[in-house]
Structure formats: structure tokens, C-alpha cells
Amino acid sequence: AQSVTQLDSQVPVFEEAPVELRCNYSSSVSVYLFWYVQYPNQGLQLLLKYLSGSTLVKGINGFEAEFNKSQTSFHLRKPSVHISDTAEYFCAVSWSNQFYFGTGTSLTVIP
Amino acid sequence: EAGVTQFPSHSVIEKGQTVTLRCDPISGHDNLYWYRRVMGKEIKFLLHFVKESKQDESGMPNNRFLAERTGGTYSTLKVQPAELEDSGVYFCASSQLQTLEQYFGPGTRLTVT
DSSP, X not given: OOOEEOOOSEEEEETXXXXXXXXXXXXXXXXXXXXXXXXXXXXXXXXXXXXXXXXXXXXXXXXEEEEETTTTEEEEEESSOOGGGOEEEEEEEEETTEEEXXXXXXXXXXX | OOOOEEEOSEEEEOTTOOEEEEEEOOTTOOEEEEEEEOTTSOEEEEEEEETTEEEEOTXXXXXXXXXXXXXXXXXXXXXXXXXXXXXXXXXXXXXXXTXXXXXXXXOEEEEEO
């Protein structure tokens, strides 16, 4: 089985500041990596995914993530956040046809 | 194109009662998944259908949970009898065969009192 660790349960950040949401996973074998976002009263929406190739992955809404195999990390970043980015963010690993999620990081953007 | 829908959005029941959750996947998606998130914890896999067949139900907590997907379209998840620890948000997701990207519904928040 896999485990996904999102160390930061809550991240407050001022508007237009940069943000990094951390994600580490347990596997040493090949996995597929995802970040999902959940806005209030909505389902999870895919932000970006890493399947193979370039380790820097760009997603929607200006987010990007970098796959680091040696550190088994897949941190999510945005250079300048907006109020509308306030949401909960989930890191996930796909392995053996199952998805394993982290506990989520609640991002609050402060005006 | 309509997304994944789930009904009801909220359900409050008493311990010992029965509840049935419904999920309508995106049309044409043969894969259907159920997940559960207990408050403050990770989203956990419950089971996976391919069309009407259960591909993997290793995440089902116990035999009080019964999932069905008759005809390979919508799915139901029944909890009978409900216990306090069943409270949480139940998510459904669907995807096309041979693809990894899953599309999630808004979830059903179940509260057992």
C-alpha cells in the first residue's frame, strides 16, 4: 500500500504572495501523482498530474508542481495567489489501480 | 456534458437506521469508484466498479456496506445498520477505461447521530 503525507493541514497566505503546498509519498516504485482542489460545496477538480516525462508539471489556474523522485515529493506551487484560490487541496498517488490521498491542505488567501 | 452527480447532498440519520447513497457517473464512463473521507482524515478508497462488476472492494469497511451498480450505469451504496463511525463525506468518481484521471462528484455528507 501507499501513503501520502501532506504535513500542512492549514496554510494562510496573503493575496499575491507565493505559496507552496507540500506532499510526500511513500513509494519507491513508479507511481502517478496528482493534485486535486475542492472548492466549497463542489467535487474534487483535477489541478495537474504527473505521469511521466518532464518533472515540472503545469496545471490549471497558474499552479505547477515538481516531481522529485529522490525525495519522493510532489510539492504544489503558485507564484502569486488570488482570493479565489481559497480551497482545500489534496495530493494523490495512483498505484496498482487505486488512488491514495493525503489528508488535505486548507489554503486560505487573506486579502 | 454533465458531471458526476450524487444524491443526497446531506443525510442525517440515527444509529441503526439504513441509508442509501446514489451516484450517477459521467455518461460513457465504465469505471466508477466510491471513496470516503472521515472528518480531518484522508480520502479513502472503498471500491471500484468496471461496468456492473466489482473490480476491487478491498476498501469496504465491513459487511454493513453494500454497493451495487446494476446495468453498469448509476451506483448505490447502502449502509445498514448505520453506526456513528460511518459519518463522513462519501465521494463518487468515474473515469473512462484505460485512463487515470477520475472525475469526482460533490460528495454526500452523512451524519449518524
